[in-house]
Amino acid sequence: EVQLLESGGGLVQPGGSLRLSCAASGFTFRSYGMSWVRQAPGKGLEWVSGISGGGGSTYYADSVKGRFTISRDNSKNTLNLQMNSLRAEDTALYYCAKGGLWDPFDYWGQGTLVTVSS
Amino acid sequence: QSVLTQPPSASGTPGQRVTISCSGSSSNIGSNTVNWYQQLPGTAPKLLIYSNNQRPSGVPDRFSGSKSGTSASLAIRGLQSEDEADYYCAAWDDSLNGWVFGGGTKLTVL
Numbered sequence A: 001e002v003q004l005l006e007s008g009g010g011l012v013q014p015g016g017s018l019r020l021s022c023a024a025s026g027f028t029f030r031s032y033g034m035s036w037v038r039q040a041p042g043k044g045l046e047w048v049s050g051i052s053g054g055g056g057s058t059y060y061a062d063s064v065k066g067r068f069t070i071s072r073d074n075s076k077n078t079l080n081l082q083m084n085s086l087r088a089e090d091t092a093l094y095y096c097a098k099g100g101l102w103d104p105f106d107y108w109g110q111g112t113l114v115t116v117s118s
Numbered sequence B: 001q002s003v004l005t006q007p008p009s010a011s012g013t014p015g016q017r018v019t020i021s022c023s024g025s026s027s028n029i030g031s032n033t034v035n036w037y038q039q040l041p042g043t044a045p046k047l048l049i050y051s052n053n054q055r056p057s058g059v060p061d062r063f064s065g066s067k068s069g070t071s072a073s074l075a076i077r078g079l080q081s082e083d084e085a086d087y088y089c090a091a092w093d094d095s096l097n098g099w100v101f102g103g104g105t106k107l108t109v110l
Helices: none
Strands: A003-007 A010-012 A018-025 A034-039 A045-051 A058-060 A068-073 A078-083 A092-100 A103-108 A112-116 B009-012 B018-023 B034-039 B046-049 B063-068 B071-076 B085-093 B098-101 B105-109
Touching: A003 A092, A018 A034, A018 A092, A018 A112, A034 A078, A034 A103, A045 A068, A045 A078, A045 A092, A045 B085, A045 B098, A058 A068, A103 B034, A103 B046, B009 B018, B018 B085, B018 B105, B034 B063, B046 B063, B071 B085
Parallel strands: A010 A112, B009 B105
Antiparallel strands: A003 A018, A018 A078, A034 A045, A034 A092, A045 A058, A068 A078, A092 A103, A092 A112, B018 B071, B034 B046, B034 B085, B063 B071, B085 B098, B085 B105
16 A cells, blocks of 8 residues: 655744655655645645656756755655745645656645744 | 636536536647546545546546647536545646646535
């Protein structure tokens, strides 16, 4: 059974940093691209970033380019998102999703909440 | 404003057929396949349709998808109360080099 478990969310001040992680199990992690998708309170879905199975290719939404960095550790089956220079508009539930980079998001975690506020 | 355009709401009575549209452009729907996601209240999204018209294992055949040019549609026949959810279309955008979503359609079963 595929499981994706996000962690690392919390309350952070504007301009601050946060690192999200996603622990994956139930599939051959290194063989699949992974993505982060966020959902602001009461709003729709927004793709944030994606990474290839080997980690050599990364993609970012314009809204986070230069501030967020996606990475993965295939030895630990873990996906990460380093978020710097956080803004109020980054407040959202952040989902880890299996797929992306051409493949549909066929499995999703339950999300971790990031709140940017002073 | 979302890159893909969906109606904000749709509704139907049990047993009816409902369609939800998704409009894009040549850089996304026009050149790539469309996926649809269902988000039940308070839960994570779930893949409903992929590659325009394919259903993942476990998705009832009441759900179907289609694509023509730069638009796509999700159809639900035999509407049931448990279909009440938000529905999102998504496609890869070659110009943005990333995934784009529709703004979502809230389906109400009357």
